[in-house]
Amino acid sequence: MAEDVAGSSMPQDILNTFYSGENPLCVMQNLAEEQSRRKIIIVSDQRLMYFEENATGMYDDTLYAFARIESAVFHEGKRSAELRITDTDGAVLKIGWLLNEEAERLLLTLQSAMNDLGTALVSLDRRKSMFSGEEWTLKKPVDYLTKVAKSDAPPMTESYIAPILPKDEEKEEDGETPELFEESCEPVSGPVTPAAEETMDQDTVKECLKALRTLYDNHVLTEEQYRKLRLPLLEKLDI
Incomplete structure (x- = not known):
């Protein structure tokens, strides 16, 4: 299960990753046991960001400019979902702690943000199986490019x-x-x-x-x- 995270409650080193003028559209964190390290996934109006707390209490990040995302797929389970983000180099990020409705919301937000900033429309294919539940696939067209970003540079930290x-x-x-x-x-x-x-x-x-x-x-x-x-x-x- 995940929860929305208000900007004021996000760790400072994550806030420092935002570009000047960049706005978070969908922010969720895992709600596992207290001993588990915190994980946060963010869709902003400019990119997708994934953070995982390390042993030092800082956060390792995986950052995707929209043009770098090749596809995003979520498989619906009985209760939770598996979300897979594939970049243009073929690397895959797997996220398994979102509920089905949370993964749906995140994927819809990602599609909307990519279409808002992109020069070509991103499609979202939904398929339902009798045995494995729904599968949602977000695919970026080969001619997808992003328009000029809304800020000049990240904050200097x-x-x-x-x-x-x-x-x-x-x-x-x-x-x-x-x-x-x-x-x-x-x-x-x-x-x-x-x-x-x-x-x-x-x-x-x-x-x-x-x-x-x-x-x-x-x-x-x-x-x-x-x-x-x-x-x-x-x-x-x-x-």
């Missing part, structure tokens, strides 16, 4: 802090400047005064952040690549 290489060293390590910035952030021609350079940097950085986020949500960049490219830009923002 310790979990996102990583070493930032100077610009010259970054070029030497990668061999060349990433094409993303060559295409999306063209330099201004002609002499630039210090005041003009500051204004240009702010506008350029914001455009690059939006472009990066779009590539990440569409599963073009890995999370590691996204963070590596994003952090030097955030350092340039006047915030």
Whole structure:
């Protein structure tokens, strides 16, 4: 059995995982014995998130941008359901502590959120068997992409802090400047005064952040690549 979890009662390290402006639509946690480690599944307006408490009291997370979800299937049992989330790499996440009606609600919320943010409609196939109960299958079309996300970047917390290489060293390590910035952030021609350079940097950085986020949500960049490219830009923002 699960229960809805109000945002104020969620652990802080889970709240820190949310993007700025990201809204939870369906949040449930397991209600097993007190000695059992807490598990939480969240469908937000931008992605699906699964958290499992570890031995240190912190939470291990599995995060799915909508474009990364290949399918979601739930099998109805006599009382509880088995929910399987498969990503585009073929990895499967199995959740067995939801009741049937809870799994239905979560799957319907996921379908609605994916359709709201996506460029193609996600289908939900329902089949009923005399022997095994209902099976609901959410399938993403091959041309599914997500629109520009509603926020530029996750909140800056310790979990996102990583070493930032100077610009010259970054070029030497990668061999060349990433094409993303060559295409999306063209330099201004002609002499630039210090005041003009500051204004240009702010506008350029914001455009690059939006472009990066779009590539990440569409599963073009890995999370590691996204963070590596994003952090030097955030350092340039006047915030």
